[in-house]
Amino acid sequence: MSDWARPGSPGAAVSRERVLGRVRAAIGRAQGAERDVAAEYAALPRGYLRAHHDPAEHDIVALFAERAADYRAVVESVTTAALPAAIARVIADRARAGGTGAWFAVPAGLPPGWLSRVADGTPGVRLAGDDPPLSALELDSCAGVVTGCALAIAETGTIVLDHGPGQGRRALTLVPDFHLVVVRHDQVAADLPDALAGLDPALPQTLISGPSATSDIELVRVEGVHGPRTLHVLIATADCQG
Amino acid sequence: MSMPTYLGMPAFPEAAAEALANPQLRRNLAHATGTIRTKRAAAVAELTDWDELRAAAKAIKDHTLANLDHYLLQLEEKVTAAGGQVHWADGAAEANAIVASLTRAAGTDTVVKVKSMATQETGLNEALAAEGITAIETDLAELIVQLGRDRPSHILVPAIHRNRAEIREIFRREMPDAPAGLTDDPAELAAAARSHLRRAFLSATVGVSGANFAIAETGSLVVLESEGNGRMCLTLPETLISVVGIEKLLPSWRDLEVFLALLPRSSTAERMNPYISTWTGVRPGDGPRAFHLVLLDNGRTTALADKIGRQALRCIKCSACLNVCPVYERVGGHAYGSPYPGPIGAILTPQLRGMSSAADQALPYASTLCGACYDVCPVAINIPEALVHLRSLAVDSRRHARFQTDFPAERLALGAVAWTLRGRRRLAFAQRAASASRKLFGASGSAAWTRRLPLLGGWTRTRNLPVPPPESFRAWWARTRQDDASPDSPPEIAPGLPSPGTAPRQTGSGTADE
Ligand code: SF4
Numbered sequence: 159m160s161d162w163a164r165p166g167s168p169g170a171a172v173s174r175e176r177v178l179g180r181v182r183a184a185i186g187r188a189q190g191a192e193r194d195v196a197a198e199y200a201a202l203p204r205g206y207l208r209a210h211h212d213p214a215e216h217d218i219v220a221l222f223a224e225r226a227a228d229y230r231a232v233v234e235s236v237t238t239a240a241l242p243a244a245i246a247r248v249i250a251d252r253a254r255a256g257g258t259g260a261w262f263a264v265p266a267g268l269p270p271g272w273l274s275r276v277a278d279g280t281p282g283v284r285l286a287g288d289d290p291p292l293s294a295l296e297l298d299s300c301a302g303v304v305t306g307c308a309l310a311i312a313e314t315g316t317i318v319l320d321h322g323p324g325q326g327r328r329a330l331t332l333v334p335d336f337h338l339v340v341v342r343h344d345q346v347a348a349d350l351p352d353a354l355a356g357l358d359p360a361l362p363q364t365l366i367s368g369p370s371a372t373s374d375i376e377l378v379r380v381e382g383v384h385g386p387r388t389l390h391v392l393i394a395t396a397d398c399q400g
Numbered sequence: 401m402s403m404p405t406y407l408g409m410p411a412f413p414e415a416a417a418e419a420l421a422n423p424q425l426r427r428n429l430a431h432a433t434g435t436i437r438t439k440r441a442a443a444v445a446e447l448t449d450w451d452e453l454r455a456a457a458k459a460i461k462d463h464t465l466a467n468l469d470h471y472l473l474q475l476e477e478k479v480t481a482a483g484g485q486v487h488w489a490d491g492a493a494e495a496n497a498i499v500a501s502l503t504r505a506a507g508t509d510t511v512v513k514v515k516s517m518a519t520q521e522t523g524l525n526e527a528l529a530a531e532g533i534t535a536i537e538t539d540l541a542e543l544i545v546q547l548g549r550d551r552p553s554h555i556l557v558p559a560i561h562r563n564r565a566e567i568r569e570i571f572r573r574e575m576p577d578a579p580a581g582l583t584d585d586p587a588e589l590a591a592a593a594r595s596h597l598r599r600a601f602l603s604a605t606v607g608v609s610g611a612n613f614a615i616a617e618t619g620s621l622v623v624l625e626s627e628g629n630g631r632m633c634l635t636l637p638e639t640l641i642s643v644v645g646i647e648k649l650l651p652s653w654r655d656l657e658v659f660l661a662l663l664p665r666s667s668t669a670e671r672m673n674p675y676i677s678t679w680t681g682v683r684p685g686d687g688p689r690a691f692h693l694v695l696l697d698n699g700r701t702t703a704l705a706d707k708i709g710r711q712a713l714r715c716i717k718c719s720a721c722l723n724v725c726p727v728y729e730r731v732g733g734h735a736y737g738s739p740y741p742g743p744i745g746a747i748l749t750p751q752l753r754g755m756s757s758a759a760d761q762a763l764p765y766a767s768t769l770c771g772a773c774y775d776v777c778p779v780a781i782n783i784p785e786a787l788v789h790l791r792s793l794a795v796d797s798r799r800h801a802r803f804q805t806d807f808p809a810e811r812l813a814l815g816a817v818a819w820t821l822r823g824r825r826r827l828a829f830a831q832r833a834a835s836a837s838r839k840l841f842g843a844s845g846s847a848a849w850t851r852r853l854p855l856l857g858g859w860t861r862t863r864n865l866p867v868p869p870p871e872s873f874r875a876w877w878a879r880t881r882q883d884d885a886s887p888d889s890p891p892e893i894a895p896g897l898p899s900p901g902t903a904p905r906q907t908g909s910g911t912a913d914e
Contacts, residue, residue, distance in 0.1 A: 173490045314671040383594055
């Protein structure tokens, strides 16, 4: 290893001090000089809106559905009671498309009941847990993955995974070509500020807005490059809303 | 400070002249920048508080830069606490050496890369190749550029200068596993790239990335992307190395509420780009087992020391300024001779690389100072102000250079470009002359006598003039700017450019390229 690459080596320490020294010289601060960075930060202007659609005036779950669909995710709303049947139907359709032997990856911690109807819809369909962890090659050969999410953002049509229970580690929702994700109506935040405040930065976060896409060739949008080419969103509405 | 200049890189005027002579390039560029401009305007108009978001972004970045030592130390502490390792790189060579030795230590000679401006700036791929390490670019456009042995020409759409037929040819020639009968349908081309890269992703042990933001308060890194190749590189390898410029810091996680509202709309004209990944150190059982953050200076502290130039460090690389720039739209990204093209490149590159080369002294002149870039910039960088400031520095640095008696050819040339843009009669004359040369010399000719033309000579003293484009700048201006300007009122020209009356006579020797 070269000297630079070893933290704590003389070379590395020299670079660190040199860069920090140049930063301090450039901004005209002596090391350790008194300043109240926190107070300066707190005084920064933040005249922007906390939400572009006020939840008191707008149906933000409907807004989320509309905006997620804008980016060509498949979006359906179902009642919470009808959710297991809907999951079974989506998996059955996908399994048929995937041919015989189609199997689906399932993270630990999915709410009990979500997958209770799968066997009725598609006899013989296999659900594989991720413990011990599936290899990347195995994930590449599965027909899809079913997860929940941490929350969703209405304004941008975004789903956020924090890879906690029911969501799986990051590779699980990345390598398979099909991702079925369930969003509960009470998980939808109006806009970025509320959503970010509800996330724990210590966890890895993945914000998903539609399926993977590229516009690199003549700016023609093509859905599906390396991430799942199909993103299917089931929004579980409150039962009383029908 | 070093940023490798592109091999054989001509200074802006010459490169611009070559680009101007490429009608395919001009068509691709005009189509692309026009399309993005329109979409972006709609995405921005959707947010009624755009101005407030922009003001907040500017204030947050300025505050961060003014307290950069504080935030860098905080970031280092948090990343380390979360199980990452922080390295500091003075310049490009150090950053590249760190990546190379970490790759070696991981026991591999291949890395998968997600598009990163910082590693383009340091010339990482070439440096790794010299050490026997292969870097695989995984962004579709970067792959097109890499397979075409080409240079990126746009921050956001690096292969913007290639059309679908050209891309199909590159894939058929350079991609051994490209399907037989591959057509030029973008969906088919994307699918070919998907299967081509999948094996590399699934077997990768080292991933290399940049980052859009680094959060000091939490030690979190943030990457925005569209294709999922970023997630692959950030998630599947055992070792992740992120090379991040020291200007990428934000104080708090909360600040993302501002920048995630501004960046996708301003760059891809989307409410949100398909994927954003954030991670903090390493997470057992999920993703890489080792995380290395390489903090890169490479000239940034020089820019930081300049009160006017410093604002370039607010840049979030959205590329909106490229798409509104009449000079960029005309000449494309390659002419700037830097990974950072367009208006931002014209103020950032000379500051990062220093103003010692003729090419970098010329860059601040690659503009008409029309101000469109300032208007669209989501972090309110006053690019025209910085350009004028850097022009004065370029003049100063020339005065101190050893060839001080020789008038800088690039400056004269760009002055001439601007002067040509300004004056209707001069422009008409130059074009008549140029298209006459085209008629005289045919499709592949070059015209030695154009060296004597008062305007074009400055561009071409060390090279023969490429065949003038079938469509002249003025005609293009008239065609594409009918709504906002008549052909007779080209953009404002800044004071300080050589005026025709004061431009010294050209002499036959001493261009800076020689
Ligand atoms: S200078 Fe402003 S508009 Fe240009 S790329 Fe940077 S942030 Fe975007």
